[in-house]
Amino acid sequence: MRGLAEYIMRGRKEATLAVAIAAAIPLLFWFSAAALALVILRRGLPEALPVLAWGMLPALAWAFVGDLTPVLVILGSAGLAVVLRQHNDWVRVVLLAVPLGVVYALALLLALAEPLQAMADGFREMLPELLPQMGLQLDGAEQATLVARLDALMIPVLGGVMGAMHMLMALISLMLARSWQARLYNPGGFRQDFHRLRLPPLVAIGLLAVVIVAPQWPQLAMLSPVASVPLLLAGLALVHGVVGIKKLGSGWLIGMYALFVIFIRFAYPLIMFVAFVDSLFDFRSRMRPPSGSPGDDDPNSQG
Known part of the structure; x- marks a missing residue:
């Protein structure tokens, strides 16, 4: 990855090729977003605008055939990179990603209205059969009430989940770009930044409240998955920070991520609660x- 980052930083031509080619290749939009974010972090938005313009052409082509993901992730990561370059504050970036996730959710709900409705219709038909398998023994009236409530929540929650996933992809692309930048110009800088990521108490309380309360109303249900992402990242940063302080080695992190993937249904809320x-x-x-640990270098050494 260091070699790729060095290539991107050689000049505008190389950066444009990297961003455009990655955006054109299926499932490599995240690399395109990271490459563009690296240019913004190091050289600023004015220098990155031509790179963005050429790199967006393949992403717009994907959007034309129905895949909005490259456009959303590349633009979102670029916008967050501008904020990070100006303020050098990961908490600010993570929190600004929340309204970005809401915009993503609304855009995807609009673009995928028919497929989502078809999915909801199919789930509605299967739900009466699934409830007994889940151990829920309900009479006719109770089952009808539960089915109606779940049906009202399904499309907003699906939109929120998709928005949260795209928001997370934009943040991961930005983190990858920051790690490249630190590796080239300030070794260890990103590690220190991520290990210190911690949400202010009032912010954490507000986010957790949204995660818990928003699903009570179908109109707000999409906010719950989106609001969970900052808590997830703060929880992962805590784990990384503890492993770093205790000098436990990368094996612990590999094990943690393996368990997270296997038991995500339980691990996700647990990590959010630990972050809170x-x-x-x-x-x-x-x-x-x-x-104590040594402070970071001057933030301008990374920017």
């Missing part, structure tokens, strides 16, 4: 040796 508790008590500062 950490926002109140700041576990990393309590675990850090009295001498």
